[in-house]
Amino acid sequence: MKGIEIGIIGGTRGMGRWFAGFFKKEGYTVLVSGRKTGLDIPTMGKKCQVVIVSVPISITREVIEQVGPHMKKESLLMDLTSLKGEPVKSMLKSSISEVIGLHPLFGMAVDSMAGHNIVLCPVRAGKWLDWLRDILVKNGANIIETTLERHDELMALVQGLNHLNSITMGMILRESGVDLTELKRFATPMFNTKLAIIEEIFTNNPRLYAEIITLNPNMHKILDLYEKTLSRLKSLINKRNRETLTELIKERSIWES
């Protein structure tokens, strides 16, 4: 398989660029494209044996629909999208090629995938699945194979709830009108860790976080729980009910499962 060409649509920046570097290091020829750079989308589909789509979530389906019809049966169409349902179903629908959904559970700041989790959804996979697994395993990634539905359900917690929480805290800090420089002088180690995460979200690719939260079909359930929980906490705090709050925090069933 070493002689193959890998085309990454959205390979000029972000996660696509990270994977372009990765496959180049593995000895493959990698062609990258963006809106103004590289081959046009249909040509990528015709020319490359493996095509990877890595564009903003909200335009992923549109891009897949442009490349899918040009993929050959013996080729592989993949995506790196943080959500798997809609993109992977679009890949299945618009192409006759093999289809694998991939979600790297790490950001571009990492030097290597060693020790990091990667989700695979091999929905129409043949020879290419072993090829892909071998490369990822060789580089030390933890591979998790699952369905599109389970991936998106769990990502509503791992990413949706997680980022929603950070954004809520960041917005409250902003609304409070506090001077950040002064606030940092009073920081505890735990607060510093949280602040670093919030700053990352507010300054680096806000669109990605907004799309991860708004486009996951499972987020309405999380939001209902969030609202219910906050209102319960508000009631306890307003009543200064420290006993019940302590009991709620002490409830350990999830940590012991």
Ligand SMILES: NC(=O)c1ccc[n+]([C@@H]2O[C@H](COP(=O)([O-])OP(=O)(O)OC[C@H]3O[C@@H](n4cnc5c(N)ncnc54)[C@H](OP(=O)(O)O)[C@@H]3O)[C@@H](O)[C@H]2O)c1
């Ligand atoms: N960032 C992460 O940490 C991370 C982690 C895991 C998964 N992902 C997934 O990776 C995908 C890309 O996210 P990202 O954060 O890497 O985004 P990004 O940094 O904004 O990069 C987006 C890429 O898409 C290209 N692009 C934008 N519109 C396009 C269009 N209409 N046609 C062709 N190319 C287009 C851009 O190229 P030009 O600017 O050159 O036009 C750029 O190369 C998303 O699906 C995201 O969920 C991201």
